Amino acid sequence: MKGTEEENLLSEVTEKNYEYGFTTEIDSDTIAPGLNESVIRTISSKKNEPDWLLKWRLEAFAAWSKMEEPDWAHVAYDKPDLQSISFYSAPKPKKVLASLDEVDPELLKTMEKLGISLEEQKKLSGVAVDFVMDSVSVATSFKETLGEIGVIFCSLGEAIKEHPELVKKYLGTVVPQRDNYYAALNSAVFTDGSFCYIPKGVRCPMELSTYFRINQAGTGQFERTLIVADEGSYVSYLEGCTAPQRDENQLHAAVVEIISHDEAEVKYSTVQNWYPGDKNGKGGVFNFVTKRGICHRASKISWTQVETGSAVTWKYPSCILKGDDSIGEFFSVAVTNNKQQADTGTKMIHLGKRTRSTIISKGISSGESQNSYRGLVQIHPGAENARNFSVCDSLLMTDKCGAHTFPYIEVKNPTAQIEHEATTSKIGEDQIFYCQQRGIEEEEAIGLIVKGYAKDVLNKLPMEFAVEAQKLLTISLEGSVG
Amino acid sequence: MLKIKNLHAKVGDNEILKGLNLDVKPGEIHAIMGPNGSGKSTLASVLAGREAYEVTDGVVDLDGTDLLELEASDRAREGVFLAFQYPIEIPGVSNLNFMKAAVNAKRDHNGQPPIKAKDFLAKVKECSSLVELDGRLRDRSVNEGFSGGEKKRNEIFQMAILEPKLCILDETDSGLDIDALRVVSKGVNAMRSPDRAFIVITHYQRLLDHIIPDFVHVLSNGKIVKSGGKELALELEAKGYDWIKEEQNA
Numbered sequence: 001m002k003g004t005e006e007e008n009l010l011s012e013v014t015e016k017n018y019e020y021g022f023t024t025e026i027d028s029d030t031i032a033p034g035l036n037e038s039v040i041r042t043i044s045s046k047k048n049e050p051d052w053l054l055k056w057r058l059e060a061f062a063a064w065s066k067m068e069e070p071d072w073a074h075v076a077y078d079k080p081d082l083q084s085i086s087f088y089s090a091p092k093p094k095k096v097l098a099s100l101d102e103v104d105p106e107l108l109k110t111m112e113k114l115g116i117s118l119e120e121q122k123k124l125s126g127v128a129v130d131f132v133m134d135s136v137s138v139a140t141s142f143k144e145t146l147g148e149i150g151v152i153f154c155s156l157g158e159a160i161k162e163h164p165e166l167v168k169k170y171l172g173t174v175v176p177q178r179d180n181y182y183a184a185l186n187s188a189v190f191t192d193g194s195f196c197y198i199p200k201g202v203r204c205p206m207e208l209s210t211y212f213r214i215n216q217a218g219t220g221q222f223e224r225t226l227i228v229a230d231e232g233s234y235v236s237y238l239e240g241c242t243a244p245q246r247d248e249n250q251l252h253a254a255v256v257e258i259i260s261h262d263e264a265e266v267k268y269s270t271v272q273n274w275y276p277g278d279k280n281g282k283g284g285v286f287n288f289v290t291k292r293g294i295c296h297r298a299s300k301i302s303w304t305q306v307e308t309g310s311a312v313t314w315k316y317p318s319c320i321l322k323g324d325d326s327i328g329e330f331f332s333v334a335v336t337n338n339k340q341q342a343d344t345g346t347k348m349i350h351l352g353k354r355t356r357s358t359i360i361s362k363g364i365s366s367g368e369s370q371n372s373y374r375g376l377v378q379i380h381p382g383a384e385n386a387r388n389f390s391v392c393d394s395l396l397m398t399d400k401c402g403a404h405t406f407p408y409i410e411v412k413n414p415t416a417q418i419e420h421e422a423t424t425s426k427i428g429e430d431q432i433f434y435c436q437q438r439g440i441e442e443e444e445a446i447g448l449i450v451k452g453y454a455k456d457v458l459n460k461l462p463m464e465f466a467v468e469a470q471k472l473l474t475i476s477l478e479g480s481v482g
Numbered sequence: 483m484l485k486i487k488n489l490h491a492k493v494g495d496n497e498i499l500k501g502l503n504l505d506v507k508p509g510e511i512h513a514i515m516g517p518n519g520s521g522k523s524t525l526a527s528v529l530a531g532r533e534a535y536e537v538t539d540g541v542v543d544l545d546g547t548d549l550l551e552l553e554a555s556d557r558a559r560e561g562v563f564l565a566f567q568y569p570i571e572i573p574g575v576s577n578l579n580f581m582k583a584a585v586n587a588k589r590d591h592n593g594q595p596p597i598k599a600k601d602f603l604a605k606v607k608e609c610s611s612l613v614e615l616d617g618r619l620r621d622r623s624v625n626e627g628f629s630g631g632e633k634k635r636n637e638i639f640q641m642a643i644l645e646p647k648l649c650i651l652d653e654t655d656s657g658l659d660i661d662a663l664r665v666v667s668k669g670v671n672a673m674r675s676p677d678r679a680f681i682v683i684t685h686y687q688r689l690l691d692h693i694i695p696d697f698v699h700v701l702s703n704g705k706i707v708k709s710g711g712k713e714l715a716l717e718l719e720a721k722g723y724d725w726i727k728e729e730q731n732a
Contacts, residue, residue: 428570429533430570431570431571431572433530433532433533433554433570434566434569434570434572435555435572435580435583435584436531436553436554436555436558437530437531437554437555437557437558437563437564437566438558438580438581438583438584438587438640438644439555439558439559439584439587439588439591439644440555440583440584440587441553441555441587442553442555444583444587445555448572448575448579448580448583449572449575451574451575452572452573452574452575452623453573453574454574455574456574
């Protein structure tokens with residue numbers, strides 16, 4: 001991205017702040033653009049962080065300074081100029097609108113199609129709502145219920161203060177500071193994120209969702225999530241939201257770490273609908289995410305993702321199957337339209353005996369977009385009788401889009417069983433006509449066909465997410481027959 | 483019910499229908515026969531509204547509605563049903579969900595609320611027994627992994643569910659063994675009614691042993707060149723199509 005555009009963006013943001021009268025505070029609470037050691041010290045001290053964390057951040061920064069931005073992914077974009085980003089600013093107050101009439105009508109139309117209730121529409125688009133007290137009390141009662149069974153669910157910042165021993169024990173154990181360029185950057189400058197701890201033997205009774213945190217935190221540019229499921233516990237965690245998310249931050253470099261102890265199970269579901277840019281590929285979010293989990297003995301991690309947003313996506317939720325008899329799963333639907341680019345997939349690292357992994361990836365490309373699956377299945381010498389089953393399907397909606405598959409398989413133990421299936425197909429005019437001949441309109445027909453194609457993945461989503469995700473698929477592909 | 487006047491249609495630069503006339507009244511069964519390439523399947527596609535076919539002249543009127551003005555899906559909602567010669571597979575979409583979407587699209591068109599689950603299931607049960615479609619096939623994805631005969635039975639099952647007023651059967655007998663032919667014909671015959679009409683497109687007379695037509699038309703070179711009763715089909719079976727071509731050329 002060009003420096004001037006960044007500056008424009010920055011001045012736009014600053015102006016907005018001025019507009020709402022935060023002059024003096026903002027001045028004192030925003031660090032000058034650019035990244036150096038003193039910036040990191042300032043971030044840490046503003047957050048009153050303990051010394052060990054500052055040291056940890058500085059190590060990450062030192063590692064990052066020696067790294068190059070990776071370019072092996074099948075995406076092309078202008079690299080963001082990190083020296084023109086301000087890495088710490090006071091939480092920006094959301095613009096409060098008087099009524100839904102002031103909200104972008106396109107946004108409202110989409111939310112209506114998604115079946116989001118009027119009250120929630122207001123909440124999501126930042127309209128002042130009367131029932132704030134209600135939603136606060138709901139969130140509070142959730143917290144009480146969770147507290148009674150010992151589940152900790154809070155922001156990472158809060159966890160650093162309230163549960164430093166847990167954070168210190170687990171932070172960076174799955175995604176080390178120097179793991180990769182963007183993970184190192186995140187480690188150095190992360191501002192906040194979520195923390196979740198499920199005690200031994202506890203089955204978390206509700207889906208832990210970023211939904212009811214939406215007013216409290218929003219989503220940061222460098223978010224960091226840490227989930228720890230202790231022995232024999234279970235948790236289902238939902239990230240994101242089907243509603244379109246407009247965000248001034250162009251670069252998002254998040255890190256998610258999951259620790260699944262012996263016999264624990266973690267289900268992590270994502271619906272990602274960041275701003276993809278306009279039809280000509282202008283604007284849009286760069287989504288460079290590192291997500292990884294480690295499975296101890298007989299434990300399980302399932303990643304399920306529905307990715308429809310962002311201009312450029314670079315994301316490989318992975319499992320390190322360390323313990324014997326552990327299981328890793330990856331279910332993904334990635335939709336790209338217009339000029340979007342996605343390079344996404346998973347890594348399944350088999351270390352333990354009888355470890356099993358399943359990969360189901362469904363790519364849907366439309367417009368002039370590029371959609372790539374990149375996956376690694378690695379069977380280490382000690383992984384006796386490991387098994388993997390992979391399906392990578394691609395569906396093309398137009399003649400101008402691209403679908404690519406880059407499967408890597410490394411087997412170092414002869415007892416392993418690996419199966420890999422891949423198909424590429426174009427949505428058939430015949431299929432659409434067949435539906436139309438039965439009375440189903442073209443748009444609905446495309447929705448039906450695409451949902452059928454992605455069914456194996458959509459079925460893995462928690463109920464309330466699945467319905468919205470189905471609608472989201474249809475909306476993302478509107479007007480895309482070619 | 484259906485009035486086709488001077489219908490001309492082409493695919494690309496290739497004119498296939500060259501002034502076709504046909505008049506179908508409620509309750510009637512019209513068989514359209516003819517040699518390969520005479521335009522039989524084109525007629526079916528044009529009536530159903532397939533985009534690749536361009537109508538260059540003529541009128542198609544269904545009970546006062548100009549069909550040619552309507553999108554394919556609207557024609558279907560107006561009661562036009564095409565049983566495909568090669569039914570299409572839609573992976574991951576269950577046959578029942580597909581039918582439910584179709585039924586509700588039609589109900590919505592008619593200003594009715596979506597069908598109740600109980601009523602829909604009762605209808606499904608009734609219609610699947612009509613063509614001996616077992617539960618396994620009903621619950622599977624649309625036509626996926628069906629044998630040729632199962633696909634054709636599924637077409638008639640869908641036809642029974644949707645209760646169209648004009649049924650067009652495009653070579654429904656192709657690829658059917660004698661038992662499947664009997665089952666499919668039984669389904670069609672059960673659906674005969676005073677206010678429903680059928681256009682049965684076929685290459686062979688054997689289907690017409692099971693589905694007895696009121697009229698038989700011979701399509702040749704984009705026009706109906708000869709019409710008659712059911713005995714015309716027998717004559718064609720015995721003599722082939724060449725004598726008609728000769729009659730035309732004489």
